[in-house]
Amino acid sequence: MLGIELPIVQAPMAGVSSPAMAAAVANAGALGSIGVGATNAAGARTMIAEIRERSNRPFNVNVFCHQPAKPAPAVEAAWIDRLRPEFNRLGAAPPAALSEIYKSFVEDDDMLAALLADRPKVVSFHFGAPSPDRVQALRDAGIVLLGSATSVDEARMLATAGVHAVVAQGYEAGGHRGVFNPDASDDRLGTMALIRLLVREIDVPVIAAGGIMDGAGISAALRLGAGAAQLGTAFIACPESQADAGYRAALASDAAFHTVMTRAISGRPARCLANRFTVLGAAIAADEIPAYPIAYDAGKALNAAGKSAGEPGFGAQWAGQGAPLSRPLPAADLVAVLAAETKAA
Known part of the structure; x- marks a missing residue:
């Protein structure tokens, strides 16, 4: 479905993942991603063009679907x-x-037009899903759609909305929790339990996310029924990451044990x-x-x-709870290591 060789997705991480990172990951056989929730349509098109200058492989563009x-x-x-x-x-x-400071994709007509014009292989949603007409427009353009869910109810809503696969974001995950309503009660399901629940309860593939840092974690997610694993924190220390020096130093410090x-x-x-x-x-x-x-x-x-x-x-x-397992490798090298570890596991 995603057009990739390895069951590995590099998380989109707005402000951290770069076009260079996404391209390197894509060229290594996994799904590279960028997050455009913190930029406008022109910025997104520039980032997409930069990826395509470096790679002709599939990649993912992530948008934020929070309520304004x-x-x-x-x-x-x-x-x-x-x-x-x-x-x-x-x-x-x-x-x-x-x-x-950020415009939500649910009301950003310019971002929708940019994605329909540039047609990345994959578009993913965080914090919910846009209106049915936006989903249908993206599907009609031949774009594969992913949506992030933290619960069974959210996953069902995404499947009903028309996504092709659901990213099961466990409570271990770093960055913004993908809850649709941040003020509602949160069951704080861990990745392992969430994968198993979603595999049973929804009819679209599940991508595991949260606390996964190495091939052993990827293998475990696959055994639990996920079709792929999404890793974010694992890529923060890569040289292609946009993380600043203070961020990198903190990731390499005792703070990593106390997210x-x-x-x-x-x-x-x-x-x-x-x-x-x-x-x-x-x-x-x-x-x-x-x-x-x-x-x-x-x-x-x-x-x-x-x-x-x-x-x-x-x-x-x-950063996620697996932060102490971070390895400062070039993105392509990290993908190769993850693939080898997954095979060994």
């Missing part, structure tokens, strides 16, 4: 005031106001390496944090202030 944020001026003003002492310690001023699920950085639950931002967010109630991605406007400003002051601990250093 509802501004809450009082909550946003209080959030700025809460973060003000941190900005002051870093010798910077907080933003005067916050805005919705934390936090919504303070972006406004949505996401698993991050333990750092100053996760400590800050630990004591803050969810209803005090602005909606995603409005909160991310403040988070990015605080990270920029921290980096200017030589403090990398306010970054969105997303």
